Each structure stands twice: as structure tokens, then as C-alpha cells.
Amino acid sequence: MQYVSTRGQADALTFDQALMTGLARDGGLYVPAEVPAIGRDEIAALESLPYEEVAFRIVSRFTGDSFSPDELRGAIDRAYRGFRHVARAPLTQLAPGHHLLELFHGPTLAFKDFAMQLIGQLFQIALERTGQRITIVGATSGDTGSAAIEAFRGLPNVDVFILYPHGRVSDVQRRQMTTPTEANVHALALDGHFDDCQARLKDLFNDHAFRDRVGLAGVNSINWGRVLAQVVYYFSAAVSLGAPHRQVDFTVPTGNFGDIFAGSVARAMGLPVGQLVVATNQNDILHRALTTGEYRVGEVAPSISPSMDIQVSSNFERALWLAYGKDAGAIRQLMDELKGGGFTISQGALQQLREIYGSGRASEAETNEMIAQVHRETGQVICPHTAVAIKVAREHRRDGVPMVSLSTAHPAKFPDAVESALGIRPALPPHMADLLNRAERVTQVENDVETLKSLVLERRTA
């Protein structure tokens, strides 16, 4: 199994190498050279299996010789042991033919735990083998950071630095990053937006001398291991609803395009996914791009679904690579144009994208209204990101095809938004009830790569 860069100018890697590398040295993203197919019978055989077994059967097709079957099974078991629901990713029903895939039962209450817990385990196995020391630097709009810290806190051989946009994450999100006491955890509040955090992170990776000196490793959603872990729940959900004997549609609240891209991988393997619907908030660059073919970067407008407040959607590059027939030269050109503010997707590529992806957006008012409406109709309290998905999913329902909306976070992560929509303040689960009383530890940093480099060198526990 080989992984190649979307920009075609970095070495092809094995799975474990791609996992530890994150961003390719040519600035591209690693993608499997070929997606392995899964037969109808093999899909049918996944029905009623424990989540961990489904994960093993899907993930092992992508890992080549990087991990032995025993290592992989052990990693998967340890990754999901801390989840507070035995089904790991349970489905609940929202309305006739419309289901919610609950992805918030992990330790930090958002779907990021599915990927981060697994890659934390895989990193640990790989590092124990080589005795290598690494420095993980991640950028977060809120949920990735806490999930990464939770997965890597206290591990020997690893420092974890997380950049989040100062003042632009919820209190619960911030405290999940600033309250861990382990010395290898470093929360950094950057003066800027999430896109600035992502851009500085890319700057760090593109300084190859610095990258080698500190053993920089990336766990952002551009890391192929993250995408791969998320492929699993598309299978578990679709099979519960009748795949491979019927089609299933999915709607995914989307920011960096990692989660929905995982759905497209499941589809490419052979899972009968009908449409994958991209749901955006008012920061709707992806919806506009899929509607008009124009990918134009604007200003981020902070919303009540902050984990999707983004203009540059990193993983979209992977979808473009496929839509352009794996033409790395074309991707390099688009990414060059992006530096000038945007690009036009070719007609052929746009048609390819539209065969897989639908799209829609929800305004702030529509998001609020959907939180209230779901509560009226089902008694269930949902988070704002989930509300964005449900609003858009309702516009894309097809007769006879079940729709699954991904519920990406627990409502208690966004209590202010939920309270203003509903008048109900969702409580944190008991295991984190004291979060708001724990002491915080954070460093505020300017939006400058040199400052960041010195800080990383100075704070590393190595």
C-alpha cells in the first residue's frame, strides 16, 4: 500500500511513514495511490459486529505491513475503550427515514476523538519501535486540539503544542486544552483566526530544517491516519441501515473536509453511499465552490458553530486531486492560484465532484431554529454543528433512501449557543463536571512564525 502526495513532488510513503509525516514535503497531502475495494459479501458480513471489529476490517486494508494484525487490533481496542457508549457510534432516529449518527461519546465529546484516539495509539507503537522523539504541533478551531491533547498527554517521547484562535473557541473547548497538567502539553492562544493557525502550522512544516530539528509531526485533519479512522463509521452506520442491499445518503457538517472526505473513501471502496452532502454554516466557501465552480477565499465570519468557521478547507485538495483524475500538476497550479485568493474548478472536475457531493448552507438564524425544532419534535438537544447538518439534510432527502446526519459534537461543548436557541443549558457529563473549576495554563502568542519556532524550541521537554 503506497501513499503519494496530491502535488506529486514528494516521495511515496508506506502507511506508517505517511502517518508520522502529516503534510508532504511538497506541501501536498498524502492519499492512497489506489483505494482498496471491498466486496458486497464482505460489507454484508460487517452487520452486527462490534465497532472495533468493523474498524479492524476496514483499517487493515490500508495499513500494508506497517502494523501487525495484533498491533492493530490492540491499538483499536485501546483507542475506543474510553468511549462512553458500547456501540461507539450509535444511530438514533430523528424522523422517518432520517437518522443521527452520534459521534460524541469519546473523551472530549466530539467526533475528532475517533481519529485522534486511534492515531495516538498508532504513534505510540511506531515511536516505541524507533525510540524517536517527536514534537506534535496542531492547529485547531476548537475540537481537534482537545482531542489531540487527550490522545497524547503524558506520553513519553512526545510534546504536543496546540494553536487555537484566541477568543474564538468556546469556554469548554478552551478549558479542555488549557487544564491538562502534564508537562508535555502546551496550549497556545494565537492572535488571529483559525485560518491563521493553519497557515502558521504550514509555515512550520515548510521550514524543513526546523521540521527535522524538532521531529515535527502533524495530527491535523490533513494527516491520512485521521481520515482513515473516520471511514469506519460510514460503514457501521450504512450496514445498520441495510447496506450493501440499499443505498444510504449522508450529510456532514463540514469545515476542513476531513470527515466528509472519509465518506468518499468508503464510497470509493464500494459502500453504496448515494450522496454525500456538504453542510456549511455562513462560512460557505465549499457550498459556493460546488454550486458555482468558483473557490474564492473571503473573510471568516465567526458563527455559533465555530468548528466550521473556516475559509481554506485543507482536505478539499484531496477531493480535487481525485476529481482532476490524480493530475498532481493541475493541483499544484490550483494551489498556486489559491495564494492569490482563489481558483476556478474546471468543468470536468466540477462534474466529477457533483456526482459525489451535494451541498447546502445554514444561516445563524436557521441553525438556531433547527436546534429548537429538533427539540420540539424529538426532545433531543443537539449541538449547533449538528443543527447545520440537519437543516441541509432535510433539503436533500430522497424517497426510499435513508439519510444519516452526522452529529459531530455533544451539545454541552457549546452551551451558550444551545441556551440561546432553546433556553436550556446542557450539562457536561459527570466525568468533566468540574472542568470549569480547574486551573488553566496557556500562552498567548502573536501571529508570527518566528515567535512560534522559538517558543517550541524553548518549551520542549526533550
Ligand SMILES: *Cc1c(COP(=O)(O)O)cnc(C)c1O
Ligand atoms: C471539526 C468539526 C467539524 C468539521 O469537520 P471537518 O472534518 O473539518 O470538515 C464539524 N463539527 C464539529 C463539532 C467539529 O469539531
